[in-house]
Every structure is written in C-alpha cells, then in structure tokens.
Amino acid sequence: MQKLAEGVHAFHSQYFATHRALFRRLAERGQHPETLFITCSDSRVVPNLITSTEPGELFIVRNVGNIVPDVTLPGGTAAAIEYAVEYLCVENVIICGHTDCGAIEAALKPEMLERMPLVKKWLAQTERLRAIVAERYGHLEGPEKFVATVEENVLVQLENLRAFPFVAKRMEKGELKISGWVFQIATGDVFEYDPAVGQFAPIGRPSIKPLAPVSAR
Ligand SMILES: [Zn+2]
Known part of the structure; x- marks a missing residue:
C-alpha cells in the first residue's frame, strides 16, 4: 500500500x-474519447501504455476474459458499451485479448474453476468459444492451441458486439469501426485481425526479440 x-x-x-x-x-x-477499449482485467495489459494515449482518449471496459455478454443480458459491460456508443459517440471499438490469459486457460480447463463458482458462472459464457475451438483447433495442443483460443475469443466477442442494434446501426452508417486485437505480453507486440485475410497481423513495428525467461538468466 x-x-x-x-x-x-x-x-x-x-x-x-x-x-x-x-x-x-x-x-x-x-470527456470526448474516440475509442471504446474492451480488454481483460489482467494486470499486465495496460491500455493507455500500449497505445501511447493520454487521459481522456480511451473509454475502457475491463472484465475477466474481455467478454462481451450476449445482447439479452444486462450488466456493467453492456451498459458501458451503450454509454460509449450511444452517448459518447465513440468512433472505434477495440476488443483486446492477450496471451497467457487466465480466463482463456480456464475456458480450456474448466476443472481449474471448482473453487471459484463466480468465475465459473461468468466463463460459462465461453461455451460457444469452446465449441468453436473443439471443432477447428482439435489438432492443436499446448501454446498453439492457447493462442488460437485467445484469438478466437476476440472474434466471438466482436460478433457479440455486432449483435447490439445500436452498434450495428452506427457501423452501417459508417460511423463506427470495430477491431479485434491481441496483445502479446512477452514481446509487446499488438496483433490486429484482418478480415480480408482471416488472420491476425502485427500492428506498428518490427518485433522486438523477447527476453529469455527469468529462470534462464
Ligand atoms: Zn486475461
């Protein structure tokens, strides 16, 4: 303290x-922020730091797993999305997942959640994600499967976001752009989903080689 x-x-x-x-x-x-930034509660993801933005520039919503709940469910995240889009009239919404996400790990290994009933209930919303991963990434294992699930989660949340009628309406009018990002903690790289190629690609700069793990130094 x-x-x-x-x-x-x-x-x-x-x-x-x-x-x-x-x-x-x-x-x-x-405040007149141009961007609604939806990300995970993870302490290693610092939106203003990774986007070099100042106070007043990002309207930030954080929750476990950067989840956009189903449009029929009221709650803090839905309220913040409505406020940002309808009242603040943001021009961008970014959903930013990250590598090594505990929520995604738990979605893949639900047995981790036996002692955390509230987190378990919250992550029950990832059922569709689990189904997609089982269908498309059953051949992957370990870190590759983990990263694919982090990326796929961002795409599922973008879909959930488009289900909000006021989001869809402003997108149709060309007043709102929505993007999916993944922050890679070890390298500081940020990847953005490119719908034209169906893949995440790095934004901004050449990759900086990550440091060796602490235990190896
Ligand atoms: Zn996370």
Missing part, C-alpha cells in the same frame, strides 16, 4: 504537474 501512496505522490508531482492544462480541459469540457 505504501508503494501506491508514493506512486500517487509521484504522479502528482511529476505527470500531473506537466499536464495541468490537459486535466483542466478534461475537467471543464468533459
């Missing part, structure tokens, strides 16, 4: 001190 208190002090004396005008503008004029 002491670390966090020191962090608040450092934020105020450093970042805030050099961005006073930004915060004043945000306080006086409200």
Whole structure:
C-alpha cells in the first residue's frame, strides 16, 4: 500500500504537474474519447501504455476474459458499451485479448474453476468459444492451441458486439469501426485481425526479440 501512496505522490508531482492544462480541459469540457477499449482485467495489459494515449482518449471496459455478454443480458459491460456508443459517440471499438490469459486457460480447463463458482458462472459464457475451438483447433495442443483460443475469443466477442442494434446501426452508417486485437505480453507486440485475410497481423513495428525467461538468466 505504501508503494501506491508514493506512486500517487509521484504522479502528482511529476505527470500531473506537466499536464495541468490537459486535466483542466478534461475537467471543464468533459470527456470526448474516440475509442471504446474492451480488454481483460489482467494486470499486465495496460491500455493507455500500449497505445501511447493520454487521459481522456480511451473509454475502457475491463472484465475477466474481455467478454462481451450476449445482447439479452444486462450488466456493467453492456451498459458501458451503450454509454460509449450511444452517448459518447465513440468512433472505434477495440476488443483486446492477450496471451497467457487466465480466463482463456480456464475456458480450456474448466476443472481449474471448482473453487471459484463466480468465475465459473461468468466463463460459462465461453461455451460457444469452446465449441468453436473443439471443432477447428482439435489438432492443436499446448501454446498453439492457447493462442488460437485467445484469438478466437476476440472474434466471438466482436460478433457479440455486432449483435447490439445500436452498434450495428452506427457501423452501417459508417460511423463506427470495430477491431479485434491481441496483445502479446512477452514481446509487446499488438496483433490486429484482418478480415480480408482471416488472420491476425502485427500492428506498428518490427518485433522486438523477447527476453529469455527469468529462470534462464
Ligand atoms: Zn486475461
């Protein structure tokens, strides 16, 4: 806790001190983010950091497994999507999964969830994902299957997102773009789904070689 208190002090004396005008503008004029960013609660995924964005630029929704619940189910994620699309009129929605996602691991190994009934109930929503993975990726194992499932989960959530009538309507009008991303923790790479080729491809920069595992150094 002491670390966090020191962090608040450092934020105020450093970042805030050099961005006073930004915060004043945000306080006086409200938020006008262009992007709704839906990602996992995982502590290693830091949306503003990986997109080099400032306060006020991303409207962020996080939950376990970056899931967009079925359109018929009310809840915090659905409410945030409606608010961002209908009221804030964001122009982009990004659903960002990530490698080594605990939620996806649990979806593949439901026995992990016996001691976590609430997580189990939440991840029951991944039933369709499990069916798709069993059908298309039965030949894969280990890390390859894990990554394929992370990617497929993003695609399933994009489909769920399109089922919201106000999302579909703004997409039809050309006012809203939705994208699927995967953040690779070890390399810092971000991959975006390209519907034209049906694959995820890296955004932005050549890959930086990941460091050797800590145990090997
Ligand atoms: Zn995760």
